[in-house]
Amino acid sequence: MLVENLPVEQLENVIVSQTGQQITVRSFTNPDEVTYNITTTDDGDMQNCTCPDHQNSGTLCKHMFAVNQFLGVPFPPFTPSHSSSSSNLPVTSERSTTTPLQPLFEK
Numbered sequence: 001m002l003v004e005n006l007p008v009e010q011l012e013n014v015i016v017s018q019t020g021q022q023i024t025v026r027s028f029t030n031p032d033e034v035t036y037n038i039t040t041t042d043d044g045d046m047q048n049c050t051c052p053d054h055q056n057s058g059t060l061c062k063h064m065f066a067v068n069q070f071l072g073v074p075f076p077p078f079t080p081s082h083s084s085s086s087s088n089l090p091v092t093s094e095r096s097t098t099t100p101l102q103p104l105f106e107k
């Protein structure tokens with residue numbers, strides 16, 4: 001199923017709540033009875049969804065697309081290997097601290 005073919009109203013209704021690092025979404029096929037949980041990482045990226053679609057394939061599911069579209073939560077970085085726990089390299093700041101602030105307006 002392509003999420004692009006779903007009406008926007010349905011996508012909006014999919015999202016139930018967002019609490020901390022857990023986002024609750026409704027099932028697309030059985031929204032009245034089934035909900036799934038999307039968890040996010042410390043960085044705020046989506047990490048996992050409990051729906052069978054994601055559990056079976058490991059790919060991005062339609063719930064993640066809905067959450068991304070309406071909550072602005074980033075998709076998880078694609079990790080083809082089995083583990084991503086060792087890929088969190090420290091990010092070096094490239095921001096220069098010596099650049100003086102430029103005035104926005106000149107009178």
Ligand SMILES: [Zn+2]
Pocket residue numbers: 036049050051053054061062063064
């Ligand atoms: Zn899902």
